[in-house]
Amino acid sequence: MTQIVLSSVSKRYPGGHDALANITLTVETGELVFITGHSGAGKSTLLKLMAAIERPTSGSVIVNGQNIGTLRARGIPFLRRNFGLVFQDHKLLFDRNAFENVMLPLDITGYDRRESARRARAALDKVGLLHKEKARPIALSGGEQQRLCIARAIVHRPAVLLADEPTGNLDAEYATEIGTLFSDFNQVGVTVVLATHDAQLAARLDPRIVNIRGGRLVA
Amino acid sequence: MRAWASAHRRACVSAFARLTATPLANLLNITVIGIALALPLGFYVVLANLQGLARDFSPQPEISIFLVAEATAADVRVLELRLKSRAGLAGFRFVPRAQALEQLKSRSGLADVAAGLSGNPLPDAFVVTAGAGDAAALETLRAEFAAWPKVAEAHVDSDWARRLDRLLAVGRYAVLMLAAALALALVAITFNTIRLQILTQRDEIEVAKLIGATDGWIQRPFLYFGGLIGIAGGITAWLLTALALLVFNNQLGTLAGLYGVPLKLTHLFWADSLFALLFAAGLGWFGAWLSVRRHLSAHNPS
Ligand SMILES: Nc1ncnc2c1ncn2[C@@H]1O[C@H](COP(=O)(O)OP(=O)(O)OP(=O)(O)O)[C@@H](O)[C@H]1O
Ligand SMILES: [Mg+2]
Numbered sequence: 001m002t003q004i005v006l007s008s009v010s011k012r013y014p015g016g017h018d019a020l021a022n023i024t025l026t027v028e029t030g031e032l033v034f035i036t037g038h039s040g041a042g043k044s045t046l047l048k049l050m051a052a053i054e055r056p057t058s059g060s061v062i063v064n065g066q067n068i069g070t071l072r073a074r075g076i077p078f079l080r081r082n083f084g085l086v087f088q089d090h091k092l093l094f095d096r097n098a099f100e101n102v103m104l105p106l107d108i109t110g111y112d113r114r115e116s117a118r119r120a121r122a123a124l125d126k127v128g129l130l131h132k133e134k135a136r137p138i139a140l141s142g143g144e145q146q147r148l149c150i151a152r153a154i155v156h157r158p159a160v161l162l163a164d165e166p167t168g169n170l171d172a173e174y175a176t177e178i179g180t181l182f183s184d185f186n187q188v189g190v191t192v193v194l195a196t197h198d199a200q201l202a203a204r205l206d207p208r209i210v211n212i213r214g215g216r217l218v219a
Numbered sequence: 220m221r222a223w224a225s226a227h228r229r230a231c232v233s234a235f236a237r238l239t240a241t242p243l244a245n246l247l248n249i250t251v252i253g254i255a256l257a258l259p260l261g262f263y264v265v266l267a268n269l270q271g272l273a274r275d276f277s278p279q280p281e282i283s284i285f286l287v288a289e290a291t292a293a294d295v296r297v298l299e300l301r302l303k304s305r306a307g308l309a310g311f312r313f314v315p316r317a318q319a320l321e322q323l324k325s326r327s328g329l330a331d332v333a334a335g336l337s338g339n340p341l342p343d344a345f346v347v348t349a350g351a352g353d354a355a356a357l358e359t360l361r362a363e364f365a366a367w368p369k370v371a372e373a374h375v376d377s378d379w380a381r382r383l384d385r386l387l388a389v390g391r392y393a394v395l396m397l398a399a400a401l402a403l404a405l406v407a408i409t410f411n412t413i414r415l416q417i418l419t420q421r422d423e424i425e426v427a428k429l430i431g432a433t434d435g436w437i438q439r440p441f442l443y444f445g446g447l448i449g450i451a452g453g454i455t456a457w458l459l460t461a462l463a464l465l466v467f468n469n470q471l472g473t474l475a476g477l478y479g480v481p482l483k484l485t486h487l488f489w490a491d492s493l494f495a496l497l498f499a500a501g502l503g504w505f506g507a508w509l510s511v512r513r514h515l516s517a518h519n520p521s
Binding site for chain 1: 225
């Protein structure tokens, strides 16, 4: 049960203009939602608000019944474990190999090592990177890095996947495959919120589409 | 509970990994800490040995009771009886004034002075050997004697022991100050080491936080690392002190052979050693904790 409710949410970065203005949006458990919009529209900001990476300037973001704006700092890690995060800039660790990168979320939650390793390999296999488990991210192509980031996001079987441009660097074939992967996750009950420019992907998967322009919802 | 134990094991392993990741830098750090800690540790060992020596060699303290110049033989007898009946004394002897003058004459350098004297200016005296008792008890006894009739004054002759005691107290104080100053240095060294580590692992810390790591999870390896550095420094200090003692005892052995007395400095007891190690570990941990608190807070959501 992971419902995400945004009510009249605005976000102003320090010294900047409003990245988001008056957004009201509910993502129900098990939904597949695409956030679309031009570059700079506020897609990443929206996802960051959901994951408590940013706090709203006004309005409320409520995840699992918890108000992110007032959540205490020590509660944030546990909230974030509900999410699998695919970052627009990947945020891979370049001093460790692919396998170790994928192990990180399980390490953090204190999983049994052997079970963790099994799961990490399964996740790498899902994104087609099992044969590169020993490779460092620097030795991976842009698309491979993106897939590694996805493997890390799904390895702990989160209730919600928040993916920021997960197919940005992928060719059409892999984009389709990754799209199918997200849709598979959604089929087994995972809530998926995905920010993308990729109109083709959206057309194929038939998700609910939330379009934003200049920080506002477009009806 | 299992998860907790495994989290600590992971932190420990990770701290060890960090120790071996930059072996040279860490070795240097540990050596510096070791030398810094060896100074107060060495001083402490020497002090503890001196204290033992002082206890072993200190003769039973004596109190000299000088009678007034016009005291008669009868007065002497009265005092003698009084001393005999006074409980708590190990013994006493009477030193008549004539004998005191002889002693003075026989002392080199003072013979001329004594010869130049007209008559005998020295008084009769009793030398009392006090029983067991500390400096305060001795002083009370002295005051008691001084108040007796026909007694001009009373002196405690174990002044040198008391002076040594006071010197040792000053020494202990100096060691304490030194230890405090160098403990501060140790804390500063680990603080800075951890600061550099946090800088180089900024990415890892950021990502870990983003995907749900608690502050505790992130801090633990740094704290363990600080503790490890402290212990390693403590062991280095202990070994350095042991080495210094070995060399010193060698020299002392030749000297002791000449005088026919067994002179030897002993190292800390294992309980003291363990305490020193734990103390060093605690300091390292504390330095790391300060650093982590100071440098990890920058990663919270705005
Ligand atoms: N940390 C920040 N500090 C200041 N301004 C920011 C920050 N992050 C984003 N912005 C601004 O907020 C607006 C929305 O940014 P956001 O990253 O949400 O856009 P986006 O829709 O994800 O764009 P893209 O498709 O290029 O990733 C932009 O104008 C951007 O300049
Ligand atoms: Mg973006």
